[in-house]
Amino acid sequence: ARLPASLQAKERVRWLEGGKQREKRSRGCSLYTARHALFPRRWLNLQEYQSKKLMQESGVAVQRFYVADTASEALEAAKRLNAKEIVLKAQILAGGRGKGVFDSGLKGGVHLTKDPAVVGELANKMLGFNLTTKxxxxxGVKVKTVMVAEALDISRETYFAILMDRSCNGPVMVGSPQGGMDIEEVAASSPELIFKEVIDIFQGVRDDQALGMAANLGFKGPLQRQAADQIKRLYDLFLKVDATQVEVNPLGETPEGQVVCFDAKINFDDNAEFRQKAVFAMDDMTESDPTEMEAAKWDLKYIGLDGNIACFVNGAGLAMATCDIIxxxxxxxxNFLDLGGGVKERQVYEAFKLLTADPKVEAILVNIFGGIVNCAIIANGITKACRELELKVPLVVRLEGTNVHEAKRILTESGLPITAAENLDDAAKKAVAAIKK
Known part of the structure; x- marks a missing residue:
């Protein structure tokens, strides 16, 4: 029940503005974007309990909870909660946990019980076992941690998010009284139930804005003030951790008259890592793809795909275009491999190592547009990699831009079996043809 994490902030807001625009955008969606609309990922991934800990530290109302690494710890945590009902949640970086299946035979990564003893039994079938979800x-993914939390009844569910919007040059609040479900469906079927409010970056969330949004979410009486207070605290968290999005679904109302953030997803600005060291230190890398982790060491953005033509480019837009034209x-x-801007020869070499280590790769297509990038640096990196790695698969290279003539000379004089291409279309044709030979 979340917006696709791959969409940029501006696109997320537009996503909520109606089904026709969303359908139009999806038709032009690239392979990369389409894949990530189905398989959201962030460079910084936090477990649910970690996000809730950050919220708790900012005074946001969440369920009482403990974290356990063993069944005995889970049992002890359940007793300490002293709650009427307890919810046990497997902690992995994937959605659909409730409908998942463990290789221990246990069905469901989320369980409710009123008996603390059952928590220990369930945790014993979760911890150390793989949970498979959609x-x-x-x-599946091995479960190493479980969250033991107080289960609260929800009498009403709403949706609330704060996210960066380029068109507004700052953060925007987005809310709906229809929470706990796919917000995209609400936007498509009942766009009048989507409320947006631009936040002034100098003033922050004003009282009247917070109260207005709380009213739009359907909170009444004392609950309206309580919800407004939670909205302001969520904005404080948004600023405090350099978030690009804080999404709560549901922001719920309990029969006892409490406003509680039952689930949350926080996206972070990776450029703020230097001042958010405590947050980024929580990054759970155990579930990350090893190739992506190795690429990140060299400031390379790598996403594995299912085909056999490796894409080696500079710039995400060029990467998406290259994937599509192939x-x-x-x-x-x-794959999707983005070198970025300030490329050095060593990065080119390491990129080739990653690509050639993939047994699925039967050809490599290099597509570089040298604006910031010096094409000669790319050419030197390519020739070094080809020689030292003893490249065995066909290599098609298209270079354009800064110092391109010097780059082409380097490749030509190298004597290596490199197929030159004049443009992107030509490069894609030659790469596909090389596979079919």
């Missing part, structure tokens, strides 16, 4: 690899010519991209 968002995990087919073999597909257009009947090929399948094996």
């Amino acid at each position: 968002q995990t690899p087919k073999d 597909d257009l010519h009947g090929g399948k991209p094996a």
Whole structure:
């Protein structure tokens, strides 16, 4: 029940503005964007309990909870909660946990019980076992931690988020009285139930704005003030951790008259890592793809795909275009690898190491547009990699931009079996043709 994490902030807001615009945008969606609309990922991934801890520290109302690494710890935590009902949640970085299945035979990564003893029994079937959901690899993900929390009844569910919007040059509040479900469906079927409010970056969330949004979410009487207070605290958290999005679904109302954030997703600005060291230190890398982790060491952005033509580019937009045109010519991209701007020869070499280590790769397509990037640096990195790694698969190279003539000379005089291409279309055709030989 969340917006696709791959969409940029401006696109997220537009996503809520109606089904026709969303359908139009989806038709032009690239392979990369389409894949990530189905498989959201962030560079910084926090477990649910970690996000709730950050919220708790900012005074946001969440359920009481403990974290356990063993069944005995889970049992002890359940007793300490002294709650009428307890919810036990497996902690993995994937959605659909409630409908997941463990290789221990246990069904469901989320369980409710009133008996603390049952928590220990369930945790024993969760911890150390793989949980498979619609968002995990087919073999699932090993559960190493569980969250033991107080279960609260929800009498009403709402949706609330704060996110960065480029068109407004700052943060925007988005809310709906229809929470606990796919917000996209609400936007498509009842756009009048989506409320947006621009936040002035100098003033922050004003009292009247917070109260107005609380009213739009359907909170009444004392609950309206309570919800407004939670909204302001969520904005404080948004600023405090350098977030690009704080999304709460549901922001719920309990029969006892409490406003509680029952679930939350926080996206962070990776450029703020230098001043958010405590937050980024919580990053759970155990579930990350090893190739992506290795790429990140060299400031490379790598996403594995299912095809056999490796894409080696500079810039995310160029990467998406390259993936799409390969597909257009009947090929399948094996990855999305973005070198970025300030490229050095060593990065090119390390990128080739990553690509050639993938047994699925049967050809490599290098597509570089040298604006900030010096094409000669790319050419030197390519020739070094080809020689030292003894490249065995066909290599197609398209270079354009800064120092391109020097780059082409380097490649030509190298004597290596490199196929030159004049443009992106030509490069894609030659890469696909190389696979079919």
